[in-house]
Amino acid sequence: MLILFSRILFITFIGLIIVGCNTVTIVDEHKSTNNIKLADTDSIVLLGRRHLSQHETELDYISCIGKQLSAGEGRLNVIPEQQFIDSMYPYFDPSTAPMNVKNLDKLIQHPNILKKLTDYKINYFIWIEGNTKTIDKSGAISCVGGPAGCFGFATWKDEAIYEAKIWNLKNTSVSGKIHTQTQGTSFLPAVILPIPLLASVKSHACDGMATQLKEFLN
Amino acid sequence: MKKLSLTFFLCCLLLLTACEQSMVLETNLDIPQPIDTKLPLNMAIFYEESLREYVYTENNDDRRNWAITIGPSQIAIFDQVLPSMFNTIETINNLDEANYQHYDAVIVPEIKDIQFALPYETKTKIHETWIKYIIHIQKADGEFITDLNLSGYGKSLPNTSIDFLLDEREGLVISTNEAYRDLAAKLIVSFQSDPAINEWIEARPK
Numbered sequence: 292m293l294i295l296f297s298r299i300l301f302i303t304f305i306g307l308i309i310v311g312c313n314t315v316t317i318v319d320e321h322k323s324t325n326n327i328k329l330a331d332t333d334s335i336v337l338l339g340r341r342h343l344s345q346h347e348t349e350l351d352y353i354s355c356i357g358k359q360l361s362a363g364e365g366r367l368n369v370i371p372e373q374q375f376i377d378s379m380y381p382y383f384d385p386s387t388a389p390m391n392v393k394n395l396d397k398l399i400q401h402p403n404i405l406k407k408l409t410d411y412k413i414n415y416f417i418w419i420e421g422n423t424k425t426i427d428k429s430g431a432i433s434c435v436g437g438p439a440g441c442f443g444f445a446t447w448k449d450e451a452i453y454e455a456k457i458w459n460l461k462n463t464s465v466s467g468k469i470h471t472q473t474q475g476t477s478f479l480p481a482v483i484l485p486i487p488l489l490a491s492v493k494s495h496a497c498d499g500m501a502t503q504l505k506e507f508l509n
Numbered sequence: 510m511k512k513l514s515l516t517f518f519l520c521c522l523l524l525l526t527a528c529e530q531s532m533v534l535e536t537n538l539d540i541p542q543p544i545d546t547k548l549p550l551n552m553a554i555f556y557e558e559s560l561r562e563y564v565y566t567e568n569n570d571d572r573r574n575w576a577i578t579i580g581p582s583q584i585a586i587f588d589q590v591l592p593s594m595f596n597t598i599e600t601i602n603n604l605d606e607a608n609y610q611h612y613d614a615v616i617v618p619e620i621k622d623i624q625f626a627l628p629y630e631t632k633t634k635i636h637e638t639w640i641k642y643i644i645h646i647q648k649a650d651g652e653f654i655t656d657l658n659l660s661g662y663g664k665s666l667p668n669t670s671i672d673f674l675l676d677e678r679e680g681l682v683i684s685t686n687e688a689y690r691d692l693a694a695k696l697i698v699s700f701q702s703d704p705a706i707n708e709w710i711e712a713r714p715k
Contacts, residue, residue, distance in 0.1 A: 344662070344664070350666075377541040378541070379544065380540070380541040380542070380543050380544065380690075380694065381543055381544075381690075381693065381694030381695075381697050381698060382544065382698075384690065384691065384694045385691075386662075386691055386694060386695060387694045387695065387698045401546050403544050403545050403546060404544060404546070407544060
């Protein structure tokens with residue numbers, strides 16, 4: 292009886308690993324121009340939208356894309372987000388940052404702001420809007436006497452929706468938009484010990500966005 | 510015996526006062542140096558005593574004997590930001606002084622409200638601060654130009670929230686600093702875009 296129970300448990304666990312934790316990413320791209328070819332000396336900056344406190348783009352998502360863009364083949368010079376925001380203070384803080392290209396045009400009329408951007412060798416801004424949320428969850432786990440005595444099953448579904456807008460500083464226009472939508476389900480079965488089978492939704496959304504951006508900017 | 514009773518009484522008193530949840534916090538705010546976008550104005554700033562010595566106090570069941578000293582650090586922030594905004598800026602000790610010094614205008618900041626939210630109150634992992642100011646702008650002779658109603662919001666980062674369980678003060682200092690950073694950013698941008706200020710600058714004798 293015990294052997295049968297162990298086999299069922301093992302098969303269920305393997306099945307969960309196979310079907311579980313799956314993530315699906317859909318990438319949608321809209322370009323106003325052909326792919327941009329950045330010069331070796333050019334830099335870019337990735338900025339997250341944080342003007343609405345409930346829907347802020349996560350700092351770690353922006354730094355994840357930054358790391359991917361500045362590594363490997365076709366690497367780009369990416370200025371760290373916080374360094375850029377601090378050095379451009381107060382014009383790129385969450386409540387004062389330009390919300391559209393026209394406002395950027397007004398901003399660069401000021402010689403000191405334009406000089407800073409020129410010193411950075413920035414010709415393109417990448418604004419990223421969106422976040423990762425849990426959209427569905429079910430099940431329950433109860434633990435008696437600490438984590439070594441748990442039983443139950445919990446599952447939750449995360450969704451990551453992000454949109455990148457590439458602004459061209461030279462002609463103050465939008466050069467392209469990339470939209471990614473990633474969904475993934477995580478499982479937490481618990482028989483004595485809880486075993487988390489996590490879907491890395493944000494990480495997949497980062498991979499998808501970074502790949503598309505690199506292709507667009509190379 | 511009498512000596513023993515007195516010692517026991519003092520120990521009890523010490524225990525009682527030690528258990529009381531009190532918060533005396535002196536903020537040390539810090540924001541980046543703004544980019545110079547100077548307006549061609551020679552300005553004065555007048556800090557009223559109520560602003561200089563502003564202490565946020567609260568005393569209720571949840572926030573026992575809170576005293577958060579903001580006065581000196583907020584003045585340090587104004588002193589850091591204003592020189593990046595104008596040709597010249599000088600601090601005056603009374604408003605009458607402005608009349609004899611040929612300033613274009615005088616800035617008089619007034620703090621209207623400050624609020625804090627703690628993680629256990631909002632069921633989030635962050636500390637939050639809201640501040641509200643009215644920045645009175647008047648000509649050197651006292652004639653009204655405009656009032657800028659500005660608010661600043663700041664919160665602590667969620668990824669440091671575990672530390673806050675150990676140190677409530679750190680969370681409040683971070684969120685208050687962010688709120689002042691937001692307020693100062695809005696002050697700079699508002700001065701460049703406010704219609705009443707632009708109208709006054711245009712109408713000024715050159």
